[in-house]
Amino acid sequence: MGSRAAGRQVRPPLRRLTAGLGRGGTMDTSTGKTGTQEPRPQTRPAAPPSRPVILGLLLGIVLATLDGTVVGTALPTIVGDLGGLDHLSWVLTAYLLTTAVSTPIWGKLGDLYGHKGSYLTSITVFLAGSVLCGLAQDMGQLIAFRALQGIGAGGLFVGALSLIGTLLTPAEAGRAQSLIGVLLPAALIGGPLAGGFLTDQLDWRWVFYVNVPVGAVALALVGLGVRLRAPRVRARIDLAGAGLLTGAILALTLLASWAGTTYPWSSPRILGLALVAALALAAFVRVERRAPEPVIPPRLFHDRNFTVAQVISFVTGAAMLAAASYLPQYMQFVRDMSATESGLLLLPLMLGMMGAQLVIGRRVGDGGRYRGYPVVGGALAAAGALALLTLGTDTSAPVASGLTLVLGVGIGCLMQPTMLITMNSAEPRDMGAASGTQTLLRTIGGSLGVAVLGSVYTHRLAATVTDRLGADGTRLTEAELTPELLRELPAPVRHAFRTGVVDGLHGVALGTAALCAVAFAVSWLIREVPLRTR
Structure with missing residues (x-):
């Protein structure tokens, strides 16, 4: 670390997102030996990337994020058209599985054979999967094509981040990354709304067809606007490592999807998946230490x-x-709100994340320090999660919505610096692998967080309702109760169930606060290493 930081200088304040690009010549193209031939770092372009190029990279991230949420609101209509209700969950699970599995592999392929080519190929695969999903004639075809779409989506996010890390130095990339921080929550909110609109106004198939014009624009902007010399390598693909990582991710994703819902945590299937994941990860670590070009x-x-x-x-x-x-x-x-209204009331959470990342990106881009933001963010996020413990059955909707703002600001202060640190810590030859690793860990963390805290939510909900209603409460929590059905139940039953929901949410808030406290504690270990300007 010390030798790497010694020769770095802090760049003067940025006036524009792409100011000062291309003034430092090319990147270091020295090579090293790893058993075959070390891939040469991707050469920095002679001219600065234009704003349309940055837009093309951001569009890929929008596509990957949006398509993970846009399908949810269209699923009832899809089932009504294609049938296959018993396979409904796999329309979402197949996409998430293949996205998670392919992310680190796309990153490594970009390091070996060129980030631009890898990114354009992933968009092409994603668009092919989108068209095929729109043409699907039964649920089996839709699930298979969603898996293909997910393979392409795995390369969109990591490909965009890798190209940003290649075209921009860490000192220059802060503002571009802050835009990513804005797009992620916007896509999370906008996905269900866009899915509902396209399904109601056109047809559910347009949920997939709409990707084609957006992806075509991204292909054109990046394909014509980015000039990078692809490295020439003779490297063997780490097939053993890729296979073991795929097995571990599959097991972890299925565990996160099934544990506590489809199967109990103590069931043989869940315990078996946990064992497979642990063994595969242990073998993966051992293989990666010996592989010439590890994933x-x-x-x-x-x-x-x-x-x-x-x-x-x-x-x-x-x-x-x-x-x-x-x-x-x-x-x-x-x-007692609709799904759309409940999503809109999460705007303070999302706006807090977006605002924090924009401010941090601008301040770091102007030469500011970054170490303090994760520390402050961890504290704010923990405090914001604990503030949710004040929610009750009689809390007004505006107050409940406003309480999420602090949590959003804290999470934003954690997300933005970690992207900067990841890019600043990786050498150019490992930019794809570094971006893929961070994306993968965030995805797996989210899946496991939802699974574990979901079990806490369900357990506390069931315990409270059963305590108030007895055997009737047990049957109530085991039924597939919707907000519409809840309105038809007697007032005492409604009150008992709503109290249980509040208790369950308090359990999620405590778990979220504990996670944020871990982030707060770990953030103190960050060193203020100046961002690279070459």
């Missing part, structure tokens, strides 16, 4: 800042997704 290079974790940033990304992903998943339950069951 996730162990050398990345020799940098303390990189390791700390990945821990923060994991717990932040868990805290963010858990809060965003279970707060709507309170809005719909306790405050």
